[in-house]
Amino acid sequence: MSIFVDTSAFFALLDTDADEHRQASEIWLDLVESADGIVSSSYVLLETVALIQRRLGMAAVAAFEADIVPMLSVAWLGANDHSVAMQALLTAGRRQLSLVDCTSFETMRRLGIDTAFTLDQHFAEQGFDCLPQSQPLARSQDHQ
DSSP states (O other): OEEEEOHHHHHHHHOTTSTTHHHHHHHHHHHHHSSSEEEEEHHHHHHHHHHHHHHTOHHHHHHIIIIIGGGOEEEOOOHHHHHHHHHHHHHHTOTTSOHHHHHHHHHHHHHTOOEEEOSOHHHHHTTOEEESSSSOSSOGGGOO
16 A cells, blocks of 8 residues: 655654644654555655745755655656646636645546545545544645
8 A cells, every 4th residue: 555645744744843743753654664655746746845945944855855755656747647637726726725736636546545644634625545634733725
């Protein structure tokens, strides 16, 4: 079984001052120690780097690149993936739903992944199982 990791989880993992940091760290360690695959997408990586660079600085970007990214199976998204996600975003017409969220949902469906490590309630709204199971832990509408 594979688990998809979202920007909100990566940020909670890296931000030692975040209320969710301890729980995110415990979940991350469980994922790393399990036989499950840890998957993310190129769009999530891009969003995560931009967020941690702006809020936590370059040392956090370096830590992310050196310590976390090598443990991931990265789904690299192409033009068709982008187009499908953009259409989903426009169809949803929700200001707080991001293009990156829509690419994540489409990637999870395409890869047959049912569970996301995320603090973003949009994943549960789309019918995915979420880690942590008690939603929402973070302000999903403005975590980015």
